[in-house]
Amino acid sequence: MTEIGIIAVGGYNEMGRNMTAVRIDEDIIILDMGLRLDRVQIHEDIEIDKMHSLELIEMGAIPDDTIMKQINGTVRAIACTHGHLDHIGAISKLAHRYSAPIISTPYTSALIGHQIDSERKFGVKNKIISLDAGGIYQVTEDISIEFIRMQHSIIDCVFIAIHTPVGAVLYGCDFKLDRMPTLGEPPDFARLRSLGKEGVVALITESTNSGISGKTPSEQVAHDMLRDVLLGTEEPDVGMIVTTFASHIARMNSIIQFAGEMDRIPILLGRSMDRYVSTAADMGYIELPPNAEIYGSRKEIDNAFKKIMKEGKEKYLPIVTGHQGEPGAILTRVANGETPYKIESGDRVIFSANIIPSPMTQANRYAVETKLKMQGARLYTDVHVSGHAYREDHWELLRMVNPEHVIPAHGHINMHSSYIEMAEDAGYVMGDTVHLLRNGEELYIE
Amino acid sequence: MTEIGIIAVGGYNEMGRNMTAVRIDEDIIILDMGLRLDRVQIHEDIEIDKMHSLELIEMGAIPDDTIMKQINGTVRAIACTHGHLDHIGAISKLAHRYSAPIISTPYTSALIGHQIDSERKFGVKNKIISLDAGGIYQVTEDISIEFIRMQHSIIDCVFIAIHTPVGAVLYGCDFKLDRMPTLGEPPDFARLRSLGKEGVVALITESTNSGISGKTPSEQVAHDMLRDVLLGTEEPDVGMIVTTFASHIARMNSIIQFAGEMDRIPILLGRSMDRYVSTAADMGYIELPPNAEIYGSRKEIDNAFKKIMKEGKEKYLPIVTGHQGEPGAILTRVANGETPYKIESGDRVIFSANIIPSPMTQANRYAVETKLKMQGARLYTDVHVSGHAYREDHWELLRMVNPEHVIPAHGHINMHSSYIEMAEDAGYVMGDTVHLLRNGEELYIE
Amino acid sequence: MTEIGIIAVGGYNEMGRNMTAVRIDEDIIILDMGLRLDRVQIHEDIEIDKMHSLELIEMGAIPDDTIMKQINGTVRAIACTHGHLDHIGAISKLAHRYSAPIISTPYTSALIGHQIDSERKFGVKNKIISLDAGGIYQVTEDISIEFIRMQHSIIDCVFIAIHTPVGAVLYGCDFKLDRMPTLGEPPDFARLRSLGKEGVVALITESTNSGISGKTPSEQVAHDMLRDVLLGTEEPDVGMIVTTFASHIARMNSIIQFAGEMDRIPILLGRSMDRYVSTAADMGYIELPPNAEIYGSRKEIDNAFKKIMKEGKEKYLPIVTGHQGEPGAILTRVANGETPYKIESGDRVIFSANIIPSPMTQANRYAVETKLKMQGARLYTDVHVSGHAYREDHWELLRMVNPEHVIPAHGHINMHSSYIEMAEDAGYVMGDTVHLLRNGEELYIE
């Protein structure tokens, strides 16, 4: 009889450094290898790209995969659900220890490639295999990996089904049941339902927003709110700057579209804009209008700001990094008066992002907002919807997939607790069919 | 030289019992006469309709208009902006003291009529004059009242411009600059702009949400979120109940429309449903589908629930009162098991309403939600957007209308403080051009 | 080999209806039988004393002890740690089903007696055995119960050690490591340390405040703050009313003492004042001064208030029920103007109590506070310290007792989560040596 082990490597005690291993007898699949930014931010002057994994493990910034030595089995594959740093950010530090390919969707693969390229301590040589949503990768004779289309706040996100002789283990970390996405297709509900019928041994799923009542509003809602903020005004000619997650390609696409409707030139500024958006455009996920501009280097950016100041703010819509007030980001430099762009009374800064709930980012945002307001800027904050499922989305997924076991992952114990209470409502029993794991623990399912 | 006095009668120290008087030399216009429900709710077993005004004044439930005796002038008109209780709820207690007509839009007039009809202590005989948005009523030779189209969470809401020999006094209490309303037209921006050019002596405006960053999301956003909650589901056949503000006719209209899309019969239950929605339908503001049903009496309601239970919950969409957990409301009775409608595990209750931030309503909602959850209901809360302008809407209004003086009204001193800080950003000076009034105070403008 | 079972009957998913059963092979000791008031308060017009246990179980108000049928063993004793309702409030509904004595400290026994006397549905005939802190009760040849002196917000509180052939099971629910108690002796640290050396198989302990940093301030702090509020004033002759927990005998003793220092007559008003304080005085726990008065009936209370109004408020210090704004309590009646005591501007009402964090009590308190303030009262709220251990007290207990297993009880899953994180810091391992139980679950320890 096949034994399944679910190993909680990271992200079960905290948000961020996600890593789960699924053992099927002696074959192991690793799912995600993420970075916890908060644990980096509490230190000053750190250069992650030069640091050793053991140091980062001690800081709590990446998963402590040294526990893998005690697991009896061989890693056959590393699979990632999407390209956010809390899912791929530790690959450049950890993946080279495993003689196994990295499997991910094309956009995620591209981002993993960037990650590995900018690493300066380790050389990661694992083969990167791109698999489209809907595709299947045969890991061993008995085990295959299937990618199922999902929505989240980044494109090309999937659920990963590991097919084993005793049924599927479904890994659904970071998802949103968005039926009205503005980019890409809705989640593959049909496949999830059929999977539920075929038999799911275990569902491992994020618990982030399982404590929030109701369902997550669709990205369409953010799209509409943002459009209203930009276009629905009696003062259409003031300076406007938008900042959002560079990796949120759907949101970016909307903003670029609105720039067109506003008859302004969209101008993307910041290194990560270049990385995420150019990559998406090059790969064909979005189409940039001919007049769009993207600049990544400080010099190009300052020249672009000079041009804007000269030709008129009302002709441009700068889309910049810095939504969390990150030191060195473009909006932060604007707020500090370090760029040629000068804020005047009545100019607008639109944050199409929430504030990540860490005191470090709250302080950064506070500093940036205060400086912008002192210069006369009008702020539009939280023009945004979440990319994480709310409680009733979890309820629907759970009933659709109907797993024998369910394991909340990707969050603090309080988030898991909310998930467990929801699962209990659906008939699951704590310690029996719904499990609370801690980093370093292995759950055995027979 | 004409002297203008702005008399803060009620609603300047608190939310709810709004009443302002504007004196033009010796002619007085009263604006709104509202009820503060919170001050009623802290008492048990109160029947407002039988109570004397002095008692209600002492309780802090209605404006203390006894101060009007010290104002040198004659009340020429009572004008109301819209039909919410905090604007018309004290009319049946106070209006008869003034020999002056009541002027309001047609829907507001109808609601005022209902209010007066259900009063059991006083006989209010004032003439009620209906004036459409855009209309003008000549009060005296020198003074006229103009209604300007506005959006809010009830239909037929207006701003009131009092035209005087020295310019207009604009009363804008309860508004939302909604450019995508789902019912009615957007605010009359053109008229507001032209008014600003003609000259506004004073703007009296609500400060409720002036502390919230950005702009209020459009009602279209609530419409879309609600539609997604009702239609975007993998479990379309469970029991569903929706509750919202009976007076929010636009929202109601959306829900009724969605019932059609869901192939369910909309069935409105509750006394105030009957009052607000039937009135709106009779007056032609909305059109009910032929299969819609409305029941106001307890017996009819219980019969309707029996029918639903018999024919199948999946055939109906009950739209009920009780979004604040009010004792005696339909949802509260359902939660108490006092109706034939039985909640089963997985049934849904959708609150298309916020929780009014008073401990009394928070307790009521908690009790109802707890009971519903214990019976297995899945709750969707806060599927809603506000009907009150946020900070940047205030900013735009202020700059559009460009008044000499501005007075925040309709709220607690902390709300006014937020408004004042925004007005200072726009160049107004506290105590000079932006004023903080307290109940009972008169501001003189020369 | 002896098998130990820890059965989580109630209070593991919520605050209030505490009940744990410890099975030593086939002998069972029940620990506490409590009532969850919050689940009673969400219903109107409930008379608990007339209700059947099954109804109260369904409401979630008392522990669901129907699960005990599936436990293989015989209940040998019911032991209670202290006299709060969340520990003894379900005895009158459940104890009669078990043919076993109830064992508790003398004061707790007296309160259990009152509880049983006022029950109108069931007749509880179990023998009540009083055992002093430090005493031992032999349950069977192999099993004995030991009471260990503890501090909490009620007198005569103990930890219960169940001595078994394989070591002790220590039940420590509701405690405070108070080294400066104002009544009674500090916890018996010496015995706890020696118990730790003898060997503790399992510690079952409350998790209520385990999420709060540091250690709980001593009752001496509340004593000093309250004394300062009452005596440290420039306006010593205004009317003053104090309200606190009737069961908090130490606090009550302080207030009575301060009345003497203020040269005022302490006058205790309210039915539960009579029950808790008179009992404590009769049993010799406190000594009332000769001039102290206690009245429980409405008529006596109103007469007392009449006397106070006639002779002068400055001569008396009324100590009354109603700190949570309970309907019908004395302070609530004063606030409603239903007693002869009239509040004047500048009179003081001192709440020597926190607000219990339930929306129901928050609403009650809000109503009472609002009414008192409208009459001119000056409020002193939260002149209080908690009776529950904070995180570092838990840390010290855990290291002192050094149990093989530890089970957080008495609280919501989030409170247990905080406890688990603390226990992990101390070297415990989730699922292995620290356990998260849910109502209805049995943990087996071999």
Added chain:
Amino acid sequence: MTEIGIIAVGGYNEMGRNMTAVRIDEDIIILDMGLRLDRVQIHEDIEIDKMHSLELIEMGAIPDDTIMKQINGTVRAIACTHGHLDHIGAISKLAHRYSAPIISTPYTSALIGHQIDSERKFGVKNKIISLDAGGIYQVTEDISIEFIRMQHSIIDCVFIAIHTPVGAVLYGCDFKLDRMPTLGEPPDFARLRSLGKEGVVALITESTNSGISGKTPSEQVAHDMLRDVLLGTEEPDVGMIVTTFASHIARMNSIIQFAGEMDRIPILLGRSMDRYVSTAADMGYIELPPNAEIYGSRKEIDNAFKKIMKEGKEKYLPIVTGHQGEPGAILTRVANGETPYKIESGDRVIFSANIIPSPMTQANRYAVETKLKMQGARLYTDVHVSGHAYREDHWELLRMVNPEHVIPAHGHINMHSSYIEMAEDAGYVMGDTVHLLRNGEELYIE
């Protein structure tokens, strides 16, 4: 007839940069000149001591005293109530513009001297006059300044009464009606009462905590809680570090005393420890035990830590800077592992301080706490009581002093709003006898 002008220079729109000017006809007294640290902290790498005042004004860090040019009169004296930075921190930047002496109590004078000495941009030559509490300084023939003894979280704090021909203007900024201070005498209630009888034209007073119910707990409460944390433990031999405000001499004195009771050597570490505590000891405000050590330089501090590590942590009680997680402070360096002191599991860090409610300090504290916890430290936070009067202390002061006019100062508009509501309860009328001023405004009193 004498005209009084109250000029709100700074600290009326915000916490921090306090400065008020009182004009008696053409003679002006300046009260306090403070620094707003929060506005410094949002910038990186700022060296205040080298900056020009105009730059600091533009940043909002110091009062904008350029408005003084428009006031018709001559500054005759600058008087400070106490030595906190928000009261004296701008003296080195602004005082040299006024040809007037600086008058303050001896300890405050010493701190002002330090401030001026460390200034590197301006040379402040104003005469510094020390005046004891109870003393009077004759400013002109008609005007004198009286210092009245007060309590606050720093020693030698006073109220300032400016005696004018038409009565006194009382400036009471930053106070606590502490009747059980642990250092110094209680406030001079007798003098305040007699002043109230003589006639107070205006009271200018801090509003910081006027929104908090009840009265501020005495410093005695912090003393007792802290003693209990340090001495009331079952683990007396673990490493312990205390951090508190270096300027809080009374608290420092308590900690040093407890070190003696614990049989540990108190060892004060940090530059500001040296400045504030050594000064207080040299001036005779406190007496340090012979074994106490104070080190201010990095080298001395590291040597001290080495000694502690070598001889045993249980022999010392380090009292260090860094309670707000300030970068570079001693606790921060310990947390970063930059000192020889190594935290072991179970060691304790006691924060005898609140967290200043700014996102910047919240982030700093979070970073320090996280690092300490990761090393195994047990944290005791908020072992502290406020130094600012709560609502009922304000109520008592107001009724004791009985001013004709009252002006809340020293805080954000929301704090003033709370004060105004309290003053209205006491019979004051907004805009008539209680005034809401904004920075830059002058109130005329005739």
